[in-house]
Amino acid sequence: QLKCGLNRPSWDKLLFDPQYLGLTVKTGLVTGIISLTEGVAVGRTFASLKDYQVDGNKEMMAIGLMNIVGSCTSCYVTTGAFSRSAVNHNAGCKTAMSNVIMALTVMVTLLFLMPLFVYTPNVVLGAIIIAAVIGLIDLPAVYNIWKMDKMDFLVCLCAFAGVIFISVQQGLAIAVGISIFRVLLQITRPKMMIQGNIKGTDIYRNLHQYKDAQRVPGFLILTVEAPINFANTNYLNERIKRWIEEESSAGTKQSELHFVILDLSAVPAIDTSGISFLIDLKKSTEKHGLELILVNPTGEVMEKIQRANDAHGHFKSDSLYLTTGEAVASLSTFSKMTAP
Numbered sequence: 001q002l003k004c005g006l007n008r009p010s011w012d013k014l015l016f017d018p019q020y021l022g023l024t025v026k027t028g029l030v031t032g033i034i035s036l037t038e039g040v041a042v043g044r045t046f047a048s049l050k051d052y053q054v055d056g057n058k059e060m061m062a063i064g065l066m067n068i069v070g071s072c073t074s075c076y077v078t079t080g081a082f083s084r085s086a087v088n089h090n091a092g093c094k095t096a097m098s099n100v101i102m103a104l105t106v107m108v109t110l111l112f113l114m115p116l117f118v119y120t121p122n123v124v125l126g127a128i129i130i131a132a133v134i135g136l137i138d139l140p141a142v143y144n145i146w147k148m149d150k151m152d153f154l155v156c157l158c159a160f161a162g163v164i165f166i167s168v169q170q171g172l173a174i175a176v177g178i179s180i181f182r183v184l185l186q187i188t189r190p191k192m193m194i195q196g197n198i199k200g201t202d203i204y205r206n207l208h209q210y211k212d213a214q215r216v217p218g219f220l221i222l223t224v225e226a227p228i229n230f231a232n233t234n235y236l237n238e239r240i241k242r243w244i245e246e247e248s249s250a251g252t253k254q255s256e257l258h259f260v261i262l263d264l265s266a267v268p269a270i271d272t273s274g275i276s277f278l279i280d281l282k283k284s285t286e287k288h289g290l291e292l293i294l295v296n297p298t299g300e301v302m303e304k305i306q307r308a309n310d311a312h313g314h315f316k317s318d319s320l321y322l323t324t325g326e327a328v329a330s331l332s333t334f335s336k337m338t339a340p
Helices: 018-050 054-072 081-092 098-119 120-134 139-148 150-165 167-189 235-251 272-287 300-314 322-339
Strands: 191-199 204-206 219-224 259-263 291-295
Touching: 018 054, 018 081, 018 167, 018 235, 054 219, 081 098, 120 322, 139 150, 167 291, 191 235, 191 322, 204 322, 219 235, 219 322, 235 259, 259 272, 259 322, 272 300, 291 322
Parallel strands: 219 259, 259 291
Antiparallel strands: 191 204, 191 219
């Protein structure tokens, strides 16, 4: 016969047996990530409906502290459940006091009213949850996601299918996995663009985005829109070298390539591998008879370039400019003065 009553303290029953500790840690990490993801996702869903802000750090602290205390009192792993949140939302609850009332109601039900609910069919319970959740399905929002970003739509579709056909945990895990893969893909394959000058101005923009932008003879102007680190230096190096080879082979006597300008204004950070990449790129361009110019490095990037300069002196002051327009104007004048 099962004992009834409130949960008793169980911290004295916690065992740290090395035989099971590894499996426990792995299970705890996976469970924690999924619980946090589910809680934050649910919170953001209702935040958008109620027009308030959700602090992910506070959510993480609350869920973690709740589960630490709960593990010492024989509780299940808990998180911000979607079904109960939906029921609260549809019931018109406004403040956190609704959670207190709900907890007291559940406690009284478990202690005194459980015999009345023993034979309640699961179909009835499922119908209550479906009736609460069905109103949260927003088809126009899904259509807008499809129109704006196909990858976000894929994440949304996989999460929806996973939750419907597998479970909430598995659906969220699939969505998080795809999102992480997308972030890694953006880091390892950052955007690089060739820039051209908009005629009559000192503005340089992406050739593929602006039809008025025109190539500047003798210059290959590139921009990177991502941090430069160990994960993408090989990709950047190969792509820049390929562009240089294409420009050198396609150039005529009048448009022969002389300068490679690398715009670093959209590079927020760089690591040691990134500095080594810039140094190797400078050496490679010099072997081809070209000059590498760096434009508008941000504060952190400039500091590390300066440290590399102090140690080895790879980048001279005349290879650093504040703007692309200034670099093109200065180098064009210099090349005309030195031309035979």
